[in-house]
Amino acid sequence: MITKVQKKSQIKVITGNAAAAIAAKLARPDVVAAYPITPQTEVIEQISQFHANGEMDCELITVEGENSAMNAVMAASLAGGRVFTATSSWGLVFMYDAILAAAGARAPIVMVNVNRETPGIIAVSSGQQDMISTRDAGWIFLIAEDCQEVLDLVLQAYRLAEDYDIQVPVMVHYDGFYLSYLSEGVDVPIQEDVDRFLSVLKTQPERTKLVPGGRLGCGSHGILGGYLELRHKHVSAMERAKAKFQQIDKEYEEIFGRSYGGLVEEYRMDDADVVLVGSGSMCGTIKSVIDEKREEGVKAGLLKMRMYRPFPSEAMIKALKGKKAIGVVDRSLCFGFKGGPIYTELKAFETKLGGSKMISFIDGIANTDITKINVATMIDTTCDLAAGKNVREVTWVSYPEAQEEGGL
Amino acid sequence: MTEKKKDNLTKVMDYLKHEDPFSKGVAFCPGCGLELLLRFIPQVMGNDIVITGTPSCSAPVLLGQNNQSWHTLSYFGTLMTGAAANATGLARYYRKAGIKNTVVCFNGDGTAADIGFGNLSGAAERNEPFIYICYDNEGYMNTGIQKSGTTPFGATTTTTPFGSASKGKNLRRMNLALKMAMHKIPYAATATLSDLDDLAKKLLKAKEAKKRGFAFLHVFAPCTTGWGFAPENTIEVCRRAVKTNYFPLWEAENGKIRMTKTVKKPKPVSTYTELIKKFAHLSQEDLQILQDDVDYEYCMLGGLSLLEGECRLPASLED
Numbered sequence: 001m002i003t004k005v006q007k008k009s010q011i012k013v014i015t016g017n018a019a020a021a022i023a024a025k026l027a028r029p030d031v032v033a034a035y036p037i038t039p040q041t042e043v044i045e046q047i048s049q050f051h052a053n054g055e056m057d058c059e060l061i062t063v064e065g066e067n068s069a070m071n072a073v074m075a076a077s078l079a080g081g082r083v084f085t086a087t088s089s090w091g092l093v094f095m096y097d098a099i100l101a102a103a104g105a106r107a108p109i110v111m112v113n114v115n116r117e118t119p120g121i122i123a124v125s126s127g128q129q130d131m132i133s134t135r136d137a138g139w140i141f142l143i144a145e146d147c148q149e150v151l152d153l154v155l156q157a158y159r160l161a162e163d164y165d166i167q168v169p170v171m172v173h174y175d176g177f178y179l180s181y182l183s184e185g186v187d188v189p190i191q192e193d194v195d196r197f198l199s200v201l202k203t204q205p206e207r208t209k210l211v212p213g214g215r216l217g218c219g220s221h222g223i224l225g226g227y228l229e230l231r232h233k234h235v236s237a238m239e240r241a242k243a244k245f246q247q248i249d250k251e252y253e254e255i256f257g258r259s260y261g262g263l264v265e266e267y268r269m270d271d272a273d274v275v276l277v278g279s280g281s282m283c284g285t286i287k288s289v290i291d292e293k294r295e296e297g298v299k300a301g302l303l304k305m306r307m308y309r310p311f312p313s314e315a316m317i318k319a320l321k322g323k324k325a326i327g328v329v330d331r332s333l334c335f336g337f338k339g340g341p342i343y344t345e346l347k348a349f350e351t352k353l354g355g356s357k358m359i360s361f362i363d364g365i366a367n368t369d370i371t372k373i374n375v376a377t378m379i380d381t382t383c384d385l386a387a388g389k390n391v392r393e394v395t396w397v398s399y400p401e402a403q404e405e406g407g408l
Numbered sequence: 409m410t411e412k413k414k415d416n417l418t419k420v421m422d423y424l425k426h427e428d429p430f431s432k433g434v435a436f437c438p439g440c441g442l443e444l445l446l447r448f449i450p451q452v453m454g455n456d457i458v459i460t461g462t463p464s465c466s467a468p469v470l471l472g473q474n475n476q477s478w479h480t481l482s483y484f485g486t487l488m489t490g491a492a493a494n495a496t497g498l499a500r501y502y503r504k505a506g507i508k509n510t511v512v513c514f515n516g517d518g519t520a521a522d523i524g525f526g527n528l529s530g531a532a533e534r535n536e537p538f539i540y541i542c543y544d545n546e547g548y549m550n551t552g553i554q555k556s557g558t559t560p561f562g563a564t565t566t567t568t569p570f571g572s573a574s575k576g577k578n579l580r581r582m583n584l585a586l587k588m589a590m591h592k593i594p595y596a597a598t599a600t601l602s603d604l605d606d607l608a609k610k611l612l613k614a615k616e617a618k619k620r621g622f623a624f625l626h627v628f629a630p631c632t633t634g635w636g637f638a639p640e641n642t643i644e645v646c647r648r649a650v651k652t653n654y655f656p657l658w659e660a661e662n663g664k665i666r667m668t669k670t671v672k673k674p675k676p677v678s679t680y681t682e683l684i685k686k687f688a689h690l691s692q693e694d695l696q697i698l699q700d701d702v703d704y705e706y707c708m709l710g711g712l713s714l715l716e717g718e719c720r721l722p723a724s725l726e727d
Contacts, residue, residue: 030504031497059500063493064530071490071527075460075497078484081504083497097487212482212502212509213456219471219485226474 009189009256016147016179019186020086020112020172021046023154025056026194027110030081033061033069037091038124039176040114044086058084066091070098070111077107077169078218080209082162085109088176089116089130096134102169103138105218106234108161108207109169110154115280115331116176117365125367126177128280128332131308132341134171138234140241141309144174145265145283147184152258153306155194159248164204166244168237173308175281175331182281189256197255238310245307263312265304266319268294272301274382275320277328277342279305282363282370286329289375300379305342313349322354324386327378331364338394357385363397374398423608424451430479434469439639441629441646442466442543444601449512449541450481452611457510458498460484462491462524464516465550465631466543488519492531492540499538510615511538518548520626521557521584532591535621539614542584542624545631553634557582560654561698563635563686570689580701585626586708589660593622597659597668600628602646606657606668613659628655636685648680653706663719665712677702 014022021043024032032051034044050056059076063069066087073083087095092113102109117123118130131141142157144150150172157170174180210218222230246262253259267287269275278286283304290300303319305312320326330340337344339360350358361378364370374397385391396402429450436443442465450457459481461470469478471485486494495513502509520528520542528540547565548554554567560581564570568577589596595617599607607627614623630637630645637645649655650669654677657669677699681687690698 031501033497059504061496061500062534063496064526064533067490068493068496068527068530071487071493072497072500075484075486075494076501077497079498079501079505081501098490101487210458210482210484210498211507212458214482215480217472217477217481217483217485219483220475220477221468221471221473221485223473 009187009193011185012188013183014147014186015042015181015183016144016150016174017042017114017181018046019147019151020154020174021050022188023151024084025050026189026191027082027084027155027158027198029058029084031059031061031073031076031083033063033072033083033085035063035066035069035087035091037066037088039116039180040086040088040091040112042180043112043114066094067098070095070102073109073111074098074102074105074107077102077109078105078210080207080211082158083109084111086112086114088114089118092130092134093118099134099137099139103234104230106167106237107169108167110157110161110172111169112154112172112174114176114180115173123366126175126331127365128173128330129365131173132332132334135309135341138168138238139309140168140170140238140307142170142172142307143279143305144172144179145281145304147179147182147186148258149260150174150179151186151188152252152256152260155197156245156248156252158198159201160241160245162201162207163244164207166237166241167207168234168241173280178281187256187258193255197252200251241310242307242312242314260306263307263315264319265306267302267304269301269303269319271299273299273324274379274386275301275303275323275326276375276378276382277303277305277316277320277326277346279308279342280331282329282331285370285372286375289372289379293376293379298379298383308342311345316346317349317352320353320356323356325382326353326356326358327361327382327385328358329361329363329370329378331370333362333365359385359391360394361397362394368398420604420608423605423612426451426454429455429481430469434478436465436469437633437639439632439642440465441545441601441631441642443469444642445543445627445629446470446514448604448607449514449611452608453510453512453615455481457512458482458484459512459514460486460491460495460498461514462486462488462519463550464488464518465545466514466516467550470514488515488523490527491515491519491524492528492536495538495540496531496534496536499536503537510618513538513540515540515542516549517542517544517546517556517558517584521582529591532588532593532622532624535593537618537621539618539623539625542626543629544584544626545629545634546581547631547634549631549634558584561701562690562694564689565686575694576686576689583705583708585624586712588624588626589663589665591622592663593624594620595623595659595661597624598626598628598655598657600646600650600655600657602643602650603657603669610659610668613661617661634686636688637683641683645680645683648675648683651675652677652680652702654680654702656706656709658709658713662721665709667713
């Protein structure tokens with residue numbers, strides 16, 4: 001077991017973006033690609049300032065677009081470097097081809113994606129639609145609830161991405177405009193602790209690296225058996241990532257004193273009859289409404305997804321099994337399906353939940369807030385479902401017109 | 409006369425200091441200009457280069473299949489959209505890690521002039537420490553001969569076919585090499601396969617210039633299959649491209665443009681086009697448009713190369 005370092009960490013009041021930048025600095029990346037986009041810009045601005053101050057000894061590439069950011073960090077990563085970049089929304093979409101290539105090449109990149117909408121009408125507001133548009137790329141997706149978790153997840157992401165048994169790129173998501181610009185107290189660890197936490201990677205076998213004169217290539221044509229083998233290995237690594245992340249969360253607690261429960265965080269779940277499933281910044285609001293509802297005698301709980309890819313089905317089934325009713329809150333849409341994306345995916349495991357009923361809530365998109373009133377409505381509706389009342393399968397919480405005649 | 413030819417040959421061979429890392433038989437068309445270039449580069453620059461390529465004619469041979477490769481070079485098969493950014497990532501990491509390196513980003517005109525130009529321009533602007541070589545076969549040959557930004561006026565491709573309402577490509581080509589020289593990079597040059605000693609010199613100069621930043625080489629590499637000329641004529645096509653000023657050979661060291669081969673009495677462009685089927689449908693009038701465009705580009709180049717004096721670098725950028 002790793003023993004605790006006695007030196008003190010420091011509480012700083014910083015934004016989620018600053019937390020991401022500081023975490024990246026603490027991880028000592030070799031190469032960082034920087035390109036701005038709202039609401040991520042502050043991340044790369046802070047890193048640029050660290051670099052300018054001589055506090056960050058990395059190659060900083062001020063690329064001319066996000067597509068180049070992803071290409072540059074992919075190559076640097078496969079050459080053997082530790083890399084970092086950050087993006088959001090349209091930037092994420094602009095690097096889409098390279099996101100797929102990086103996953104296929106198993107480049108252990110860590111990237112922050114500050115969630116923002118990506119519809120045809122150019123929405124500058126929070127939403128996980130950008131995340132949903134890349135969910136099948138083959139990356140590991142982690143989602144932070146608050147600024148502290150942004151910092152913690154970025155550090156945990158390096159352990160996961162670069163682990164010899166995993167070697168899959170990791171994207172850390174957090175809600176734009178909410179966490180990106182919200183300042184709150186963050187426990188910033190000291191460099192020695194972070195070095196120690198990441199030093200485990202140095203004890204592992206060295207990953208394959210592209211070096212000059214190395215008679216080695218990457219990006220070959222994969223055909224037939226060769227392609228199948230690599231795809232299957234990738235899928236297997238994604239499966240292994242579940243247990244690995246659980247273990248990393250535990251080791252993180254041993255050094256930094258914070259644990260979130262691994263793949264999912266359970267809040268007042270033990271005796272809960274009705275459960276909301278959520279992710280990201282909405283979880284803070286849900287927790288406080290649950291506390292209030294509990295005082296009224298409503299046995300409500302929250303299942304927070306910290307990992308979205310791989311889909312933590314086992315952990316979710318374990319936590320949700322036997323609950324009377326489940327309401328899944330999505331901050332994005334799943335076109336072609338009525339319910340939200342996480343709802344639709346969890347539906348695949350419905351038969352394993354021991355008769356739990358499920359409904360979908362869509363909220364927090366298009367500049368709307370997931371308010372305490374909205375959350376209370378969701379809990380009430382889920383209670384109605386538990387009581388056997390006839391409730392809609394899908395509710396657009398902030399858009400009652402959707403529930404009018406002719407709606408879903 | 410015979411003796412002089414022998415001297416020239418010896419001169420070129422002198423540059424080939426390294427083994428050919430490619431298999432004797434590779435999956436290129438007979439007479440492929442790209443193959444000759446691809447084999448030539450490591451023989452001159454060394455086998456310790458890291459070569460990067462994209463989906464293109466070069467891909468089947470450069471990138472290999474599964475665990476099999478056609479050569480022993482270290483290579484990276486990447487995306488056309490981000491080829492120069494990819495090479496940037498490699499070169500920057502090697503610099504950070506103190507690994508001696510020569511990264512050669514090797515792409516066709518489709519990547520260099522069209523879909524990947526944005527990041528090529530970005531890498532040049534940042535003066536990234538690697539060598540970018542564009543082999544120009546004037547179109548998207550691997551997908552079956554479509555028009556690119558360097559396809560010349562009048563040429564037929566499958567997206568600019570000849571028909572009653574079309575002369576072939578009804579637009580003029582861009583001048584990629586001049587555009588790159590305008591980025592104020594340490595070295596930019598054009599080269600082709602009929603002048604191998606010139607090409608070899610430029611490869612070595614690019615390798616040297618790379619120490620100071622970005623080096624760009626635009627190599628004219630005719631495509632026997634896509635253009636319609638006899639495989640044995642590849643070098644002759646290159647030679648005539650130079651002699652008609654269709655593809656002038658020049659270099660720009662720290663911004664100073666200098667002709668590396670001056671054609672005293674340039675031949676009409678028809679002596680070049682007559683070898684190639686993609687121009688066969690052009691009337692005298694159409695050929696004159698192509699001739700005018702060749703003259704236009706040569707005039708631009710002349711204007712840039714004739715001024716006396718040196719382009720002085722800001723003091724902080726001198727080595």
